[in-house]
Amino acid sequence: MNAYFAEANGQLGGDPEPRATGEPRYRLLVDNMEEGVVFHDELGVIRSCNPSAERILQVSANRLLGRRSVLELCDPVKEDGAAFSLDQCPALESLRTGRSQHGVVIGIRRPSGTHWIALTSHPLSTAEGHRAGVVTSFRDITALRERERQQASRTREAYNSVRLHDEFLATAAHELRTPLTALQLQMQTLLRGARNAPVPAGDPLHPKLMAGLRQTERLSTLIDLLLDVSQMTTGRLELKRARMNLAQLVQDVVARHADAIAAANVTVTLELQPVFGAWDASRLDQVVSNLLSNALKYGRGEPVVISVRESDGVALLSVKDGGLGIAPEHQARIFERFERAHPDAGKSGLGLGLWIMREIVEAHRGRVELASELGQGSTFTIHLPPEHGTLTP
Numbered sequence: 001m002n003a004y005f006a007e008a009n010g011q012l013g014g015d016p017e018p019r020a021t022g023e024p025r026y027r028l029l030v031d032n033m034e035e036g037v038v039f040h041d042e043l044g045v046i047r048s049c050n051p052s053a054e055r056i057l058q059v060s061a062n063r064l065l066g067r068r069s070v071l072e073l074c075d076p077v078k079e080d081g082a083a084f085s086l087d088q089c090p091a092l093e094s095l096r097t098g099r100s101q102h103g104v105v106i107g108i109r110r111p112s113g114t115h116w117i118a119l120t121s122h123p124l125s126t127a128e129g130h131r132a133g134v135v136t137s138f139r140d141i142t143a144l145r146e147r148e149r150q151q152a153s154r155t156r157e158a159y160n161s162v163r164l165h166d167e168f169l170a171t172a173a174h175e176l177r178t179p180l181t182a183l184q185l186q187m188q189t190l191l192r193g194a195r196n197a198p199v200p201a202g203d204p205l206h207p208k209l210m211a212g213l214r215q216t217e218r219l220s221t222l223i224d225l226l227l228d229v230s231q232m233t234t235g236r237l238e239l240k241r242a243r244m245n246l247a248q249l250v251q252d253v254v255a256r257h258a259d260a261i262a263a264a265n266v267t268v269t270l271e272l273q274p275v276f277g278a279w280d281a282s283r284l285d286q287v288v289s290n291l292l293s294n295a296l297k298y299g300r301g302e303p304v305v306i307s308v309r310e311s312d313g314v315a316l317l318s319v320k321d322g323g324l325g326i327a328p329e330h331q332a333r334i335f336e337r338f339e340r341a342h343p344d345a346g347k348s349g350l351g352l353g354l355w356i357m358r359e360i361v362e363a364h365r366g367r368v369e370l371a372s373e374l375g376q377g378s379t380f381t382i383h384l385p386p387e388h389g390t391l392t393p
C-alpha cells in the first residue's frame with residue numbers, strides 16, 4: 001500500500017501543496033470510507049476503528065478500543081433470531097483459523113428495531129508470515145434488506161392475486177354453467193314442444209326461441225372457454241387418449257359446422273388422407289373447430305382448404321384461408337392469452353382460442369406452425385406425433 005502511494009506521488013511530482021503521504025494518507029483513506037473498519041491486533045484486541053464503524057455500531061471509539069469484539073457492546077442476533085455468541089465473532093474466528101470470513105450477517109437490536117450489518121474479516125500477516133491481527137469491514141444492510149422484504153412481499157401479493165383470479169375464474173365459470181344448462185334444456189324442450197304443445201315453425205314465437213337458444217349456445221361456448229383457461233393455467237389439462245382417425249374427425253367437425261359455413265358463404269375443400277394416432281378426440285375436435293371458425297371469421301369469404309396427411313412419421317393437419325392474414329409482428333403474440341391481431345375488424349372474440357389450441361397441441365407433444373401474409377391469408381399447420389403406434393390404419 002505504501003509502495004503504491006509512493007509511486008502515485010512520484011507520478012504526480014511537482015505538486016507544491018503539502019499532501020498526506022504514507023501512513024497519514026492511508027489513515028485518511030480509511031477514515032473516509034463508507035464502510036466501518038475495525039482492526040484487531042494479534043491478541044484479538046481492538047486497536048483502531050474508523051468513524052463509519054462508530055456511526056454504524058452507534059458506539060464511540062473510546063468504548064470500542066480495548067475490547068475483544070464489536071459485538072460485546074450490542075445485543076447481536078442471527079438471521080433466524082437466535083442469539084449470536086461472541087465466540088462466533090467473525091474477527092475472532094478469522095484470528096483463530098487464519099481464514100477470511102465473508103458477509104457474516106448480524107442483527108443488532110435497537111429500540112427503533114433490528115439493524116442488520118454484514119461483516120467481512122481478513123487475517124493480516126507480517127512480511128515474515130507472522131500473524132499481525134485482523135481487519136474487519138462492515139456495512140449497514142438494513143435498508144437493503146427492507147427493500148428486499150418489500151419486493152418479496154409484492155411478489156407474494158402478485159402471486160396470491162393471480163391465484164385468486166384463477167380460482168375466481170374457475171368458480172364463476174362453473175357456477176354460470178349450471179343455470180345456463182338448465183335454461184338451454186328448457187328452451188330446447190319448448191321448441192320440441194313438450195306436453196303435445198309444440199311451437200310450430202310458422203309461429204312468431206319460433207324465431208325468438210331459436211334466437212334465444214343460439215344466445216345460450218354462445219354463452220355456453222364462452223363459459224367453456226373460461227373453464228378451459230382456468231384448467232390449463234393451473235396445469236390441469238388431462239388428455240383422454242384413444243386411437244382415432246384424424247381425417248374422420250375433420251369430416252365430422254366440418255359437417256357439424258355446415259350451417260356456419262353456409263352462412264359465411266365459404267367453399268370448404270377437404271384433402272384428407274386417413275391418419276391414425278392415440279390422441280384426445282374431443283380436444284382435437286376443439287382444435288379443428290377453432291381453426292375452422294377462425295378461417296370463416298377472418299377469411300373474408302375466400303375458399304378454405306383443410307388437409308390431413310402424414311409426413312416423416314408425423315400427422316399434419318392444416319387449415320388454409322385466403323383472408324385477412326396476420327402481420328409478422330403479431331404472429332407469435334396471437335398464441336398468447338387475450339391477444340388479438342385485428343381489433344378493428346369488427347369480429348367479436350376473447351383472443352383465447354389460439355392459446356387453448358396451442359396448449360392442447362403441446363399437451364399432445366405436437367406443435368403449431370403459422371404461415372401468413374397480411375392481406376393474403378393464413379395457413380395454420382398442426383404437427384402431431386402418433387404416440388405409441390403407427391399413423392396408418
Ligand code: ADP
Pocket residue numbers: 290294295298299321323324325326334339340341342343348349350351352353354355377378
Ligand atoms: P379470437 O378469434 O377470439 O380473437 P383467437 O385466439 O382464436 O381469438 O385468435 C387470436 C387472434 O388471431 C384473432 O383475434 C385474429 O386477430 C388472429 N387470427 C386468428 N386466426 C386468424 C386467421 N385465420 N386469419 C387472420 N387472423 C387470425
